[in-house]
Amino acid sequence: MREWRRIATTAGGILLAACVTVAGMSAWRSHESATAARELEQATADCATARAAAKKAERKLVEYLDGDRLAQAKAVTADKLADPETLETLNDLSERYAAGERIPTCAGGTETAQATTGTLRSTEKRNAKRLARVRKAVEAVFASRLAHTVEQGERLYSSxxxxxxxxxxxxxxxxxxxxxxxxxxxxxxxxxxxxxxxxxxxxxxxxxxEEAAAAAAAQAQSTPAPQQYSYTPSGSASGSGSGPTGGGYHSSGGSAGSTGGSASPGWSVPANPDPSQLPGTDPSL
Known part of the structure; x- marks a missing residue:
């Protein structure tokens, strides 16, 4: 009887231990399952947050690449810049970043989600750096244009x-x-x-x-003065003739009327002469 009781007690202990072990393993498995679920949930949430941040950084970059500020900078011509290389750098960057890059989705298990989160965070940082680099290139173009304008202004001011x-x-x-x-x-x-x-x-x-006035003065000096004519009466008679000679109109550059010949005398006898005025006449007669 005692032997059976001892065997029963031993068997009960073994059974109890087995039950405890099974219960413990079940609880552990439940704990692991709950922990894995929480880890997956956390990894998925982290991935979603990282993806949203990456998409936001990408959107900012795209908006800037399509914006007016960049368009105005790219419209500046090289001849308006102190350093044309700034425009070349801007064109190169804007063309390179315009293609963008693929933003991965948050799918899969915990490890996949965690790996995707890392990729997304790297993508966000790259897009943020790209945006900063493009902005810097744009401002470099405008600064170069200002420097050129200042230089041109200084030259004009001096000249x-x-x-x-x-x-x-x-x-x-x-x-x-x-x-x-x-x-x-x-x-x-x-x-x-x-x-x-x-x-x-x-x-x-x-x-x-002034040239017109000088030309007019020179023309006036080179033009000869018009000839002047005057009447010079003669007061004497010449030769043995009975009439006076030498009177009449004379040119300032010509000779007086001559006596004899075919030349006409320079004076004329009045129609009703006064005898007292005739030469050789004694008024008392």
């Missing part, structure tokens, strides 16, 4: 001294250059060029007037 009709335009250009205001510099340069053109035109008109 226009004494050549403008309105000195205020040059003062305005100087102030705009000192402020490094690109638009103000361009506007002031237009005003200076217009003032230069106005002075050039005024100088040409004045020169033409």
């Amino acid at each position: 226009s001294e004494g050549k403008v009709q309105d000195e205020y335009s040059r003062a305005l250009l100087r102030a705009s250059i000192d402020k490094r205001d690109e638009k103000a510099i361009a506007d002031a340069m237009d005003k200076v060029n217009a003032s230069i053109d106005a002075k050039t035109k005024a100088d040409e008109e004045r020169k033409a007037q």
Whole structure:
């Protein structure tokens, strides 16, 4: 009897131990299953967050590549830049980044989700760096254009001294250059060029007037004066003739009327002469 009781007790202990072991293994398996589920859930959530961040970074990059700021920078021509290589760099970057890259999805188990999360975080960082690089390239183009504008303004300011009709335009250009205001510099340069053109035109008109006046004066000096005619009465008689000779109209450059010959006398006898005025007549007779 005692032997059977001892055997029964031993068998019960073994059975109890087996039950405890089975229960423990079941609980462990349940714990592992719950832990795996939580890990998968966490990995999936992390992957989704990383994917959203990667998509946001990609969207910002695409929006900037399609935006007005980049378009304005790319529209600048090389001849307007102090350093044309800035435009080449911008064009290269914008073309390279325009294709983008594939954003993976968060599918699969825990390990796959965790690996995808790492890939997505790397993608986000790359797109953020690309955006920063493109922005820097755009600003480099605008800075190069400003430097070129300032250089052109300085040259015009120096070369226009004494050549403008309105000195205020040059003062305005100087102030705009000192402020490094690109638009103000361009506007002031237009005003200076217009003032230069106005002075050039005024100088040409004045020169033409002076040349015309000089030509008129030279023409007046080279034209001979008109001949002058005067009447010179004769007061004496010549030879043995009875009538006076030598009177009449004489040219300032010619000779007086001659006596004899076929030349006409330079005087005429009145129709009713006064005897007292005739030569050789005694008024008392």
